[in-house]
Amino acid sequence: MHLLSPIYLLGLAAVALPVLIHLIRHRKVTVVAWAAHRFLQAVVRRLQRRRRLNDLILLLLRCLLFILVALLFARPFIGGGQISGGDGAQVVLLLLDGSGSMGTSNGVRSGFDQARDRALEVLDTLPPTSSAGLILFAGRAVPLVSPPVRELDTVRRELERAVPMPAGSDLAPALEAGLEMLKGMRNARIVVITDGRQGVWADRAKLEQLGEVAAAGNISLEVIDTSETGDLPNLGLVSLESSTARPVAGQSVALGVGVRNGGTQPSERTRLIFETGKDFPVGEAWVPALRPGASTVVQAKLRFDKTGWQTLTARLPGDGLAMDDSRTIGLQVRPRLNVVLVQGASAPGRGVPPGFFLEAAAVPVPVAQERDFPVAVTTLQASQLDAAHLQTGSVVMLAGLTELGRGQELALKEFVRNGGGLLITPPAAEAVRTAYLTRPPLEDLLPMTDLSFVEAEATYATAPPYTSPITAFWNDSAAGSLEAFIVQDHLRGTLRDNASPVLPLADGDPLFATQSVGAGRVFFSTVPLEGSWSDLPLSPQFVPLVQRTLEWLSLQSEATPQVAPGERWSLTVPLVHAGQPFYVAGPLNPDEPQLAGEVELVKNRALINEASTREPGAYRVYLDPAGPPVGAFGVNPDTAESDLRPTPNAEVPEWAYAALSSGGTTGPKAGPLTRWLRALPEPWVLLAYAILLLGAVELYLAQRFSRPT
Template sequence: MGLAFLTPLFLAGLAALAVPVVIHLIRRHRGESLAFPSLMFLRELPVRSVRRRRLRDWPLLLVRLAALALIVLAFARPVLQGAEEEEAGGEGFREVVVVLDRSWTMRLGDRWERALEGVEGVLAGLVTPDRVSLVLYEGSGEVVVEPTLDSSGVRAVLDTLAPGWGPARIGAGLQAAAGVLEASDRERREVFLAGDLNRRSWEASSGDGLPRGARLDLLDLGDDRAGLAAPVDVSFQYQIVDGRQRAHPRARILALGELPGREVEVVLNLDGREVERQRVELAEEGAVPVEFTPFFVPVEGAQGSVSVELPGWSSPLPPWRFVLSPDELRRVVLVDPSTPGDDRGVYLRSALGLTGGVPIRVERRGGTALSVTDLEGVHLVVLNDVPLPGGAPGERLRERIEAGMGLIVIAGPRSDPAAWEAGWSAFLPGQVGAPVETRTERGGRLARIDGDHPVFAAFGGAGRAGLGDPRFFRYRSFEPDTAGAGGAVRIAARFDDGTPALVERRVGEGRVLVWMTSMDAVWSDLPLNPAFVPLVQEMASHAAPPSGLAPAYLVGQPLDPVFLRRRAGILDEAEGAPPALLVPPDGRGVTIPAGAGRLPPDLREPGHYTVRPEAQPGAAGWGFAVNVDMREADPSRMEASELAAGAGAGGAPATAGAVPVDGVEGSGARLEERERRQSGWLLLLLAAALLLAAEPLVANRFRGLAERFADSDVKV
């Protein structure tokens, strides 16, 4: 049987119990003042300071303190828990799962403190037979405290917790909670979820819903206006000038809560030195771009960061970090059959040559021939309106694709899909067919663009509208390979008649992009539109294997140990390959053994990471940066009812209509009802009144005794 209080803050009034004692001691210490003829004898005597503080009339003091304590307890409205449940034979015992959002957005404002306060409210509402468990979720859900009857274990864990740096996946948390509930034999199964209910954290979630009949209480912590101003991303435009790599950094600064409209300073640091500082006004909506002065990347590379500074405001996020390496030029082989008299490939060649988000060195191969040696050390091959290579070059090309190389196929009028080798069928996203004429003279247009596809992600907002301007008069038909094994097919864009325009297939570590029309001004006017150059560059960036620049590693993102070891200069293929060491920002290295499969994600905090051979502590290794996933900063939130409906098993809501937005209220309401039935406060007040009534009797009795003793002392 436990004791809870409906208004526990009143218990602070118990501190008032110390007041009479303190006053008593203070008054005793000072004592009454008495004039005396001479202290010449008293001053010679040692002072007894201990007895000075001794309390007299203990019974009287205790009576008064007890009365005060009872009054305070009455105001705190005590509730005896457990008695009713025991009488009910245990049928009402609950299985309570506390699901706590631990993503980085919980660092904003006082969300974490409010979450802990809410959880404490739930724990306080537990009765002794109730079981409670604790689930934390970021990118994944984890049961950190298994079901227990002792809520102190949960409290002990909570005391050691702090928000992490990863994204939130509500579904992962609910899935972990569902696992606990399904294993429970309790009839009353409840989930208390405390999080910021970010819509993205729900959309990115997957997993089964809660068991039918489960109750879901939500504590929405995202309804505040917690201020945030931070870089959403930092990108670089590269140029090769005099053989040196010149980077042009750009940052996008997002502001939330109370900060939009304020003026902040955006600081660019390189290798620990401040390079540039710009003052910008934060946008009311969206991110505000900031362009820094271009600079040459040092030969030895550089680590840098971009941070936002505002006087009187401290960012809950670390700076956005990046790593620059001049040796990360990506080689692109462009097979271009153009001739001086028919230079159709000039558009594509020029667009690739401009380079963009990645430093690219384009090597052109004339004609249609592509040798095996041409493919060594190449990151991307662009076949501009030529047939796919066959024979040994084709086989080597496929091997390289599986190993991570990219391939862009421009299926123009001379690409001749019918002549492609059968070996390519497993590498292509589908069957490329014959040319198709558009049904209108005005030509077809791009439509149904997948905005989440990396190629088109950069064409956000109004920029995506520019992709609808080009007119396409002819393109090839395409049948997606839905049954194709070994890779996922994704249609990134379609023409307005539904014919796929850009299709992707992942093969092994590589990608194959097929563009269903030409990149010249014959089948379309695309090259004459502003969207052409960025489209080509985005396609090249996406198709090429991930470079060592890795500007966009995010917390929680899985790492490929093979790739890491390769970057550290350790080849797995070698016999007895030594292990590599991944050194996160805190310096506590993690060994990457040779031959291991994928490691569990270990990017738990933002910062600069290094990979190097474990046996060579002095080796520079390969560095990369990890940042917080700023997509979590999306301010759009889910409605509680919406989430409850989605959390139900099989789409059915979990206890429809029983979803208080504030979970603490749900527990509190039961507690209040119980308190009302027990009326313990009334009994306590009556007891206090009785004590106060008896106080004069006690006072007279003990004071009378004291006076009698005093009199007898004088008479002696």
């Protein structure tokens, strides 16, 4: 028996308290001249002895209580001493696989339960005075008992509390941390308890290297494989993508769902269900039969009727591993996009107005189909633009305007600051170029300053990769190429600090530039999009480019539709909400949004940052818990964990293969008596019970003895 905090033994001095109280109580004596002595003598003679015995019992009980309380604070435990591996004692570090695949269940016990049992067995077989530590590895190392301690009950308690996480199972970070921890210790062992799925040994080279470090440090490496043999069915979802993060209400959106057979037997044709909100099915698709290891992408089309933030969950029937049977994304269903096109005068000698191509690319369908297209365009002359038009549209395109009224400029600036999108193209006419370059309309909103005209330098857009969200679409070669058009003339300028270039040209100038202004966005083209300076409007990529630009401009905030467990999810909201509390309804509280934090003000942007994303599932974010959500996202586990097939021997590090071949754990198993003793509560718990019991007895006796005899 040893003590964690022996300093508290000083509290034993408190034993003197009841004795002192007893003495003080007996010190003050009242003297009474008494006549009826005979009765008092008779009574006292008869009862004094019993009374003294009662007093003695109470005194002893109180002293004992103080002794037990002092011992309780000293935290006794069985075992103890300095941590070292000397004299037969061992230092064992348990590396427990806490990845998602450990949640595989045979219907009775999960893989993690079995791993926990094996870890307890290891603890039970340790020689006396050994010490142990515990690290959970699930993509990263999660130290639960670190460094190793002599109180094995602490390790057992942490083992009981531990739960698997919906994350990957890379062993390398945990093993590296463990080796660092045990460096220089004698009789040190690292016991890896895992189901041996492929993710565990993913970084084989690193693991081989760590095996050499362990051998050099004389640290024994052992592996306990808890994987179950036999057929393990597991059809898992590995991805869920929407063709757009902002589908238009009432119009179809294309979905792609990645499905993989991670089990050890072929899967049958399986129904896939789509749900929104509170498990409400909105559609279905069928997953074809898949052989083990095969994957496919199931295409589906869904239509959302209600606007606003929603979560969409794809769900498969339950199987051996529940973790990968569903995936969730967040979508912002928006109404039809109204675009106001304001165009200047046509260039001399040209038959089309400056906004002609833009208008055609914004609504690239026959007139009969315009009503069903998600974008509607209202075309105006500059003199017609007023505040009423700005209220109906969410994006304004200014094509070839050389001047605007002061009132119009003010209204447009207010429109952008409040979240509107603005696309600006310069005029093509040479006659007005100088005036435009001297003082362009809405100069304050332009992403570039010091504009100058670059003439007769035929150039092209640079090749992918592109970093802008507008052009990132063309990083996939299947989407076409943006290098196929010529830019003859363009404007050159200096980018503002908060502006971003879009699609750099070969000469280094950006063809487009963007910047955020308040809650809105501005897109500036350095060429008029009418075909005189560049043949871009005639390029097949022009329509998708305009469509993507309009979508980007209409986005008031960008949010990731899904994050990994533990990853932070962010959303920009209007500045007015900075400092307000926000609420989150997650998988554990789907109907009751709970206070999650405050909207932060970061670099003049109001940001909602939600980091409590450990649990996979659907999350809805609210600024007003009684109102509609202002954001939604899904938390989805690591897809690698879906693969339950054992790792081929060739991919297992040599030291692990050797450990597995030799049978893993060594040493005698604990007998039933030892296990029973270990199952007893810790000494301090017993002490606490004893104190409660003694306290109750003391109260009862004190009350009973204090009654007049």
